Amino acid sequence: MRLGRLLPLVLLMGPTLSGCLSEREKTVRRLLETRECEGCDLTDASLEGADLEGARLKGAKLSGAKLARARLRNADLTGAFLESTDARQADLRGVRLEDTRLGHTQFQGANLEGVDLRNTLFQESANFEGANLRGINLEESGLTGPDGPYRRSQKRYLYDVPAGGALLMRADLTGAKLRFSVLAKCNLEGAILRGADLRDANLEQANLDGADLTEARLSGATWTDYSKCGKGSVGQCLPTRPR
Structure with a gap:
């Protein structure tokens, strides 16, 4: 029986079965009861659908954990x-x-x-397909591929291009703050980018098929074909005017 199904029974029976739980299961039980587990080892833990709103999980090891449908609003x-x-x-x-x-x-x-992703460490591609990313802040950062981080330390320097970007198919990025972000080789097919700020962003080789760019600001962005979007590019990448 999976832990997610066993826990309600354990909690109802109280200490009777507590001695039968593994250390990992005891850690999960403590987290569900207190919502505090800073630095805990929750590797591969089953927490599907758990209510962890406001939980303190600073430094916790959640690699491989099952958090599908979990409520983690305002968690640390x-x-x-x-x-x-x-x-x-x-x-x-x-x-x-x-x-x-x-x-x-x-x-x-x-x-x-609305989540701030600027200082998140993207080691390898993440999958945001169909996710609600409205108003996220990714300015001067990026969603990266398997070769490591591509944050640009100084705006005048060229971006490094990842081997493969994040998956953002059909994600809703309405109003997202993406200025100077790195989205090179990301799959944005069918994504909603209405009103997003993509000024000076890097979109080299990104897949924008079917993406909604209505009112998206694109001035100074590097387009999918490596061209530069001209001043006043809104909703589409206008060619740079020759001087």
């Missing part, structure tokens, strides 16, 4: 490890992700509206 995941974590359809609004390590993390259908 600063410095946590989320490599290969399943967070599909999870509610992550207001979550803190400073120095949080993501790699092959699954966020399909998750709600990250």
Whole structure:
């Protein structure tokens, strides 16, 4: 029987079965009861659908954890490890992700509206297919491929191009703050980028097939074909006017 199904029974029976639980199961039980587990080892833990709103998980090891449909609104995941974590359809609004390590993390259908991703550490491509990314802040940072981070330290320098970007198919990026961000080789097919700020962003070789760029600001952006978007580019990449 999976832990997610066993826990309600354990909690009802109280201490009777507590001696039968493994250390990992005891850690999960403590987290569900107190919502505090800073630095805990929750690797591969089953937490599907768990109510962890406001949980303190700073520095926690959640690699491989199952957080699908979990409620993590306003949780503190600063410095946590989320490599290969399943967070599909999870509610992550207001979550803190400073120095949080993501790699092959699954966020399909998750709600990250308004989340600040500027200091999140994307080790390898994450999957945001169909996710709510409205109003996220990714300025001067980027969603990277398997060759490492591509944050640009100084605006005048050229971007490094990742070997493969994040998956953002049909994601809703309405009003997202993406200025100077690196989205090279990201798959944005069918994504909604209405009113997004993409000025000076790098979109080299990104897949924008069917993307909605209505009112998106694109001045200074590097387009998918390596061309530069001219001043006043809104909703489409206009060619740079010759001097």
